[in-house]
Amino acid sequence: MAGCSLAGCSSSSVVMLQDGTQYVTKDSPRTYTRDGFVQFTDISGRHVRVRADEVANIKEED
Template sequence: MNIKTLGLPLAMATLLALAGCSTQTVVTLQNGTQYLTKDMPKANTKEGVYEFEDISGAKVKVKVDEVATVRKED
């Protein structure tokens, strides 16, 4: 077997394994704005904010008081 024959299945298996590691989460603010995140947001208690990265890759900080719900995406 050559490398091309083995490379594609190996790459696909790697991508599937990595996709299973993250848990998409929906963060809903008091004003109704929703963010879809790549992983569960981290609470920074010192600053009083949630820090997360949305699915477009933007880093977001939101005050804890502005957050209505944090739930896993169905």
């Protein structure tokens, strides 16, 4: 697969919130934690945690 390092590939995702905000993640988000949040690390390395009901959709980036 082109663009993958020897250490392995992780698939990026796009998390779109109800308000139109989009986050590109480094890897697949951990969805629906026990306390009702979606958490992930965005491409800038920032840990993001949002309420699951604020998420419009999550799709794997091409």
